[in-house]
Amino acid sequence: MRQIARTRDGLLVGLGGASAVLLGAFGAHALRNVLDAAHRELWHTAVQYHFWHALALALAVGFGQGRAGRMAKWTFALGVVLFCGSLYGLALGAPRWLGAVTPLGGVAFIVGWVALGLALRSRSG
Numbered sequence: 001m002r003q004i005a006r007t008r009d010g011l012l013v014g015l016g017g018a019s020a021v022l023l024g025a026f027g028a029h030a031l032r033n034v035l036d037a038a039h040r041e042l043w044h045t046a047v048q049y050h051f052w053h054a055l056a057l058a059l060a061v062g063f064g065q066g067r068a069g070r071m072a073k074w075t076f077a078l079g080v081v082l083f084c085g086s087l088y089g090l091a092l093g094a095p096r097w098l099g100a101v102t103p104l105g106g107v108a109f110i111v112g113w114v115a116l117g118l119a120l121r122s123r124s125g
Helices: 002-029 037-063 066-091 096-100 102-124
Strands: none
Touching: 002 037, 002 066, 037 066, 037 102, 066 096, 066 102, 096 102
16 A cells, blocks of 8 residues: 555656646747736746645655645645646636635645644654
8 A cells, every 4th residue: 555655646746847847848938929928927936836846745755754744745736736727727818716726725835834844843853
């Protein structure tokens, strides 16, 4: 069972990082002349948060233990989907109501960082 969880976690981290690179490159190249400055900025913000939280997810998977480690892992993943996903959607012209989802992703990121801190604290002592 642990091997399955480690495989799933590794795939989650790999997909998080790879999708950040792909979406960053897509925005920089394919969308360069398609989006106006404001929408490019939304895309850029989404990519930046995506990258940082893909790294945070890797930390949570690699070093987080127990319930707090699991909470960090899943809230970082949820934050990427909600926060970054909503910004990507808005940049591409999704309905404005999608912006209401963005703060939920931000809360997930905050919870993830607190959980990661707790997981790392319990690991050290």
